[in-house]
Amino acid sequence: MRRDRLRHRKTFVVVRATDGRVLIHRRSDDKDLWPGRWDLAVGGVVTAGEDYGAAAQRELAEEVGVVGVTLVPLGIGRYDDDDVHLVARLYEVVCDGPFTFADGEVVEARFITPAELRQRLATDSFVPDSVALLAAALSDTS
Numbered sequence: 001m002r003r004d005r006l007r008h009r010k011t012f013v014v015v016r017a018t019d020g021r022v023l024i025h026r027r028s029d030d031k032d033l034w035p036g037r038w039d040l041a042v043g044g045v046v047t048a049g050e051d052y053g054a055a056a057q058r059e060l061a062e063e064v065g066v067v068g069v070t071l072v073p074l075g076i077g078r079y080d081d082d083d084v085h086l087v088a089r090l091y092e093v094v095c096d097g098p099f100t101f102a103d104g105e106v107v108e109a110r111f112i113t114p115a116e117l118r119q120r121l122a123t124d125s126f127v128p129d130s131v132a133l134l135a136a137a138l139s140d141t142s
Helices: 052-064 114-123 128-138
Strands: 008-016 022-027 042-045 072-080 085-094 106-112
Touching (some): 008 052, 022 052, 022 114, 042 052, 052 106, 085 128, 106 114, 114 128
Parallel strands (some): 008 085
Antiparallel strands (some): 008 042, 022 106
16 A cells, blocks of 8 residues: 555544644654654544544554543645645544553653744654644644
8 A cells, every 4th residue: 555655544533632632643753754743633544444433442552552532633735745635534632641552652751832833843754644634634723
């Protein structure tokens, strides 16, 4: 899929603390796509025959150890660049943690305010798809 840059389905889940801060996480250096970069959302590829919501719940459990939360739909989006060609469903959940990184895809995570997010987007390396689909909405609040 990635080698041939085939269009695929993906989920993006913004994790917010009860106080509104956004969880960002750093991807493992072993990831095949955008290793070591920060990400605004938990998520991943929706497998054949899988529902978007089920995929989002699966990715939350795999990447940050979050289960039993309610997905709030944020919309849909498309993203295309030289690496990926995707259509996505965007969600949000509220969870203060704890977070675990059992599958090794995530190496660290932290909550930041929208103001801190704006600053980090200007200085740190983030994955381009979540930035394109979510950054403006997440950094637009005080």
